[in-house]
Each structure stands twice: as structure tokens, then as C-alpha cells.
Amino acid sequence: MTEENVRDLKMVGTTTSAGGRFRNVKLTGESVFSGDVDCFKLANTGEFIVNGSLRAIELKITGECKVQGSLQALSARGRGELMVSSGVRGENIKFTGSIEVGVDCEAGTLEVDGAINVAGLLSADWLELNMYGPCRAREIGGTTLLVKRSKATKLLNLLKSSGQAKLTADQIEGDKVELDHTEAGVVRGNNVKIGPGCEIGRVEYRDTLEVHKSSVVKESIRQ
Known part of the structure; x- marks a missing residue:
């Protein structure tokens, strides 16, 4: 994935998306993805659910994040609650709050x-x-x-x-x-x-x- 062939995604309020590949993802409110999410950067304020796996180079969470599959991130920082049904792999993870990992x-x-x-x-x-x-x-x-x-x-x-x-x-x-x-x-x-x-x-x-x-x-x- 290169930055030239993907787009940014911005979701505000109560919103849904099929998922896919993105460059920068910015979420505010309550967001639900019905499939996998693959992106360079993801920033969330509020609550978001990924009914699949999440992969990001840089992940920033403020609020609640639920991932039904696996989570991979080069850098993950946040405050709130992180729940991942499968495994988590990251290079640098810093979190304040609670983390639950299923594997x-x-x-x-x-x-x-x-x-x-x-x-x-x-x-x-x-x-x-x-x-x-x-x-x-x-x-x-x-x-x-x-x-x-x-x-x-x-x-x-x-x-x-x-x-x-x-x-x-x-x-x-x-x-x-x-x-x-x-x-x-x-x-x-x-x-x-x-x-x-x-x-x-x-x-x-x-x-x-x-x-x-x-x-x-x-x-x-x-x-």
C-alpha cells in the first residue's frame, strides 16, 4: 500500500463504513466498520468498532475501541478502553485505561x-x-x-x-x-x-x- 493509491476517511457522528484501505482515518463519535481496516494513521475520539482486523502504522485512541479480529500497529497510544478479540502486535504501545486481548x-x-x-x-x-x-x-x-x-x-x-x-x-x-x-x-x-x-x-x-x-x-x- 502506498499513499498515492488510497484516500483519507473522515467520519463524524453515528456512522458506518465497509472498511478497506485508507491513508489517514479520523473518527469522531460512534463509528462501525463492517470489515477489515488497513491505514497509515487512525485517530479516534469516541467509540469505534471494527468487525474484522485493524492494521495501522500509527493509532491514537481516545475513548473505546473494539476489534473483532487482530490488531497490528507500529505505534499505538491512547486513553480509555481497548478490546481485541484476537491477537495484538505492536512496536510501541502506550495506553492509559484498560486493555483486553483474546489471544x-x-x-x-x-x-x-x-x-x-x-x-x-x-x-x-x-x-x-x-x-x-x-x-x-x-x-x-x-x-x-x-x-x-x-x-x-x-x-x-x-x-x-x-x-x-x-x-x-x-x-x-x-x-x-x-x-x-x-x-x-x-x-x-x-x-x-x-x-x-x-x-x-x-x-x-x-x-x-x-x-x-x-x-x-x-x-x-x-x-
């Missing part, structure tokens, strides 16, 4: 202030999770994994789910792993720091391990 979520850099729920694998070279609500992933993997609970409450109105701000995962593995308020079966890493409020079944580490006095690690193994 796997893969990113180069993933920064989330809020809550995230991934049914499968959550992987990122750099993961920074600042929790305002309950978070869940079956497995988490990456290079640098930083998870903490925020003391602020200003984002609670963005989260539909209510509950304790903590991360639950079966397995977490990275080179550098720092976890607060996390419940996990197995944690693996070179340098592992278990902060406050954690309950870990087993930690396998190569270089260093720190465990906060308020946390429980049932078994630790240096490899």
Missing part, C-alpha cells in the same frame, strides 16, 4: 497505566505496568519486566472492572524482573526483585534475587 499480545515496548487482561502470552522487550486495577496474563515474557501498583485513584473511572490492583500469571520470565503485588506460579530471570504484596510459587534466578519482607516465595533456585 496473545506482543510488543517491543508496552507501557500501561491501568489494567490489562491477556488470555494468552504477553511478551515485550520492555514492559512497564502501572496497575490501577486487576491484571491477568497466562504467561509473561520479555527482557525487562517492571510491574507495580499505583497509589493514585484518578483512573478508576476508566476501568469497568473493580477489584484489587494486582497481577496474576501462571509464569513470568525475563532478564530483569521487578514485581509488586503479583501472584504467580513460576518467576524466572537473571536479576529478580520481588517487591511488596507478592505470592510466588517458585523463583528461578541466575544472578540476584531480592524478596520483600511482606512477600511469600515458596521456593527459590539459583541456576
Whole structure:
């Protein structure tokens, strides 16, 4: 797709589109696409639904986005609620609010202030999770994994789910792993720091391990 052979799309109010290939897409209000959307840039203010897959080089969301298929974006930023029925792939994702992914979520850099729920694998070279609500992933993997609970409450109105701000995962593995308020079966890493409020079944580490006095690690193994 080149910029010369596609057009811009602007939708305002309550609108529908068949989908297709576009250059720049600007949405304001309530927008529904009945098929796949492939574009260079997409900016949304309000609510939009894609009854297919969404692919964009640059994605900016303010409000609510529902994608029935998969989501691919080189850069994705936003505030509100993002729900993807299939998988998510992105190079740079930064989001404030809640993210729900039906399969796997893969990113180069993933920064989330809020809550995230991934049914499968959550992987990122750099993961920074600042929790305002309950978070869940079956497995988490990456290079640098930083998870903490925020003391602020200003984002609670963005989260539909209510509950304790903590991360639950079966397995977490990275080179550098720092976890607060996390419940996990197995944690693996070179340098592992278990902060406050954690309950870990087993930690396998190569270089260093720190465990906060308020946390429980049932078994630790240096490899």
C-alpha cells in the first residue's frame, strides 16, 4: 500500500463504513466498520468498532475501541478502553485505561497505566505496568519486566472492572524482573526483585534475587 493509491476517511457522528484501505482515518463519535481496516494513521475520539482486523502504522485512541479480529500497529497510544478479540502486535504501545486481548499480545515496548487482561502470552522487550486495577496474563515474557501498583485513584473511572490492583500469571520470565503485588506460579530471570504484596510459587534466578519482607516465595533456585 502506498499513499498515492488510497484516500483519507473522515467520519463524524453515528456512522458506518465497509472498511478497506485508507491513508489517514479520523473518527469522531460512534463509528462501525463492517470489515477489515488497513491505514497509515487512525485517530479516534469516541467509540469505534471494527468487525474484522485493524492494521495501522500509527493509532491514537481516545475513548473505546473494539476489534473483532487482530490488531497490528507500529505505534499505538491512547486513553480509555481497548478490546481485541484476537491477537495484538505492536512496536510501541502506550495506553492509559484498560486493555483486553483474546489471544496473545506482543510488543517491543508496552507501557500501561491501568489494567490489562491477556488470555494468552504477553511478551515485550520492555514492559512497564502501572496497575490501577486487576491484571491477568497466562504467561509473561520479555527482557525487562517492571510491574507495580499505583497509589493514585484518578483512573478508576476508566476501568469497568473493580477489584484489587494486582497481577496474576501462571509464569513470568525475563532478564530483569521487578514485581509488586503479583501472584504467580513460576518467576524466572537473571536479576529478580520481588517487591511488596507478592505470592510466588517458585523463583528461578541466575544472578540476584531480592524478596520483600511482606512477600511469600515458596521456593527459590539459583541456576
